[in-house]
Amino acid sequence: MLEIKNLHVKLQDEDKVILKGMNLTVETGKVHAIMGPNGSGKSTMSYVLSGRDGYEVTEGSATLGGKELLDMEPEERAAAGLFLAFQYPVEIPGVGNMTFLRTALNAQRKARGEEELSAGEFLKLVREKAKTLKIDADMLKRPVNVGFSGGEKKRNEILQMAMLEPKMCILDETDSGLDVDAMRLVADGVNALRAPDRSFLVITHYQRLLDHIKPDVVHIMADGRILQTGGPELALEVENNGYAEILAAHGLTE
Ligand code: ADP
Ligand code: MG
Ligand code: MG
16 A cells, blocks of 8 residues: 655755655555654654655655655645545634535545535535544534644544545654543544555554554654564563664664
């Protein structure tokens, strides 16, 4: 599904190199987790995949279903099935959540050459998804993220994900200071949306999130690349022993 090969990325306006030959393959239908110390480049990787400005790819590739993502405009990436959970974290006063979701969904359908949903069809779909995810329909009427609690923002994020039906979901939860309840919401959302044709990449600083999500594969990232790959036991090992040992095996320190 997602294949990152020898990816090198630097800041556009500075000499700082952040990703230093990153390799990662996420298979269709699998849930992968990336853990790693602060400053490893985890968020940078997500930003680069989403097409955010400010970064320069100097080497390597990132393909989704065999198509080069790095050549696409951000909206083409979404149409290709990529979803990033921090994609719409901003508050948008004056724009109802419903309107926002419908615009995002129809933009994606249009880019795929599909017909737009009518107001009625959309309403039916959004109610269905909200119900499955146990999301209060009242939230749909409020302006996007305005005055939402942390938990409500997370719920909204999961609802956006459910509506857009992506193939590859990337959730960067590293710096969001998730409390236990919010973590539970994210985990339940991911678990509800798991499907044989949908992959997840969950980026987290905390092992706790992975207690609920149960990833198929865990990667440890540091210094701009993946250092080690294993099963869920790797997350537990990190929880118990920290990163020092893994870093040291690669000549790195914390
Ligand atoms: P992580 O998500 O693993 O904590 P980041 O991708 O946020 O790591 O950051 C990786 C490194 O790149 C850090 O040293 C960070 O300070 C630096 N960095 C990332 N983006 C920028 C930026 N826009 N300007 C300056 N430094 C940046
Ligand atoms: Mg960080
Ligand atoms: Mg980060």
